[in-house]
Amino acid sequence: MSFINYSSREINCKLVYYGPGLCGKTTNLQYIYNKTRPEAKGKMISLATETERTLFFDFLPLSLGEIRGFKTRFHLYTVPGQVFYDASRKLILKGVDGVCFVADSQMARWDANIESLDNLRINLQEQGYELDKLPYVVQYNKRDLPDVSTVDELRAELNPTGVPDFEAVAPEGTGVFDTLKALAKQVLAELRKGA
Amino acid sequence: MLNPQLVMYDEELKQIQAIAEKLQQDSRAQTILLVDKNGQLIAAAGGADQLDTTSLSSLVAGNVAATGGIAQLIKEEEFTGQFHEGKGISIHMSLVGRRVILVVLFDKSTTHGLVRLRVKKANQELTKIFDDLAAKAASTPALDPFGGDITDDDIDNLFNDDSDLFG
Ligand SMILES: Nc1nc2c(ncn2[C@@H]2O[C@H](COP(=O)(O)OP(=O)(O)OP(=O)(O)O)[C@@H](O)[C@H]2O)c(=O)[nH]1
Ligand SMILES: [Mg+2]
Numbered sequence: 001m002s003f004i005n006y007s008s009r010e011i012n013c014k015l016v017y018y019g020p021g022l023c024g025k026t027t028n029l030q031y032i033y034n035k036t037r038p039e040a041k042g043k044m045i046s047l048a049t050e051t052e053r054t055l056f057f058d059f060l061p062l063s064l065g066e067i068r069g070f071k072t073r074f075h076l077y078t079v080p081g082q083v084f085y086d087a088s089r090k091l092i093l094k095g096v097d098g099v100c101f102v103a104d105s106q107m108a109r110w111d112a113n114i115e116s117l118d119n120l121r122i123n124l125q126e127q128g129y130e131l132d133k134l135p136y137v138v139q140y141n142k143r144d145l146p147d148v149s150t151v152d153e154l155r156a157e158l159n160p161t162g163v164p165d166f167e168a169v170a171p172e173g174t175g176v177f178d179t180l181k182a183l184a185k186q187v188l189a190e191l192r193k194g195a
Numbered sequence: 196m197l198n199p200q201l202v203m204y205d206e207e208l209k210q211i212q213a214i215a216e217k218l219q220q221d222s223r224a225q226t227i228l229l230v231d232k233n234g235q236l237i238a239a240a241g242g243a244d245q246l247d248t249t250s251l252s253s254l255v256a257g258n259v260a261a262t263g264g265i266a267q268l269i270k271e272e273e274f275t276g277q278f279h280e281g282k283g284i285s286i287h288m289s290l291v292g293r294r295v296i297l298v299v300l301f302d303k304s305t306t307h308g309l310v311r312l313r314v315k316k317a318n319q320e321l322t323k324i325f326d327d328l329a330a331k332a333a334s335t336p337a338l339d340p341f342g343g344d345i346t347d348d349d350i351d352n353l354f355n356d357d358s359d360l361f362g
Pocket of ligand 1: 019020021022023024025026027028052053054055078079080081082141142143144145168169170171
């Protein structure tokens, strides 16, 4: 839920990166962190296990600049993808303004993607949100690996409603900003409608 | 949308700011933060400029969310306050209404007892303001902060090579 501050003329929005374990959510945020100007970002916080799996969340605050005199700020979060962290995922989804589902393109992760997307729908519903009514984009990550499903196959299964979707290789940054931009655009367009 | 947006106006922010400053002085605390449960900073008083308030706000909200989750699991309503004692600085967190977290950072120049006492009073005043804000947000139709005239170009420009993000 965005926070509109008419006093300081700021808009804050919350974006959440969701997806199965090891699909590359944290890597997306790390790439964004590394490529943005120091003035445009705050510290990136990663609450992770010793093996660098997300334990609670990653957090990256970004200032996108001004639109018509309003400073637009985005708070980017990732959820922990491992199945047993479901309680934490629910907490991170609270107050979300836009969701990016990061899929792992590897064939071996086919079922994990489907399960994670189901889990996203259910967890949103529990809080009275509907995925199909939220700003939402899909990213097919790990396109550089062998043994990946085709984008058509992934799209048919994971993006039946045809929301904006992108191929990505997150460690190299391919598709990372396209994904973010498409999501930010939808969130701002939603505000423009008077969400 | 199910949850009304959190909206803040000059008038209410001034009142909130005044309460936070008074609380900081009366309790002899270092810093007061008011944080939305989603992790966004609403107001600060005291030595906030020496702190990374953005990071703090997100972690405080995460902490409160996790504790709230624990409370639900053990069928406790919601823990209304939390206290962490450090060697130098201690931190006291409490809920204001259902949406806002009041954070007090303090050192040895005061006591936890005094902080708790002053927080209680400030909390009542703040609750009223945030209730009024919520009522205001619910009764006024959602408005477009940009005034209706932003274009796709405006949004695209945020991501240009010479934008604030990359330039
Ligand atoms: N080859 C390749 N490796 C990737 C890609 N994206 C991420 N990785 C690697 O996959 C591993 C897991 O990435 P993370 O970003 O930590 O995954 P995550 O989705 O945050 O995982 P959880 O925190 O457990 O949910 C890391 O070693 C990354 O370097 C990609 O596009 N290609
Ligand atoms: Mg992660």
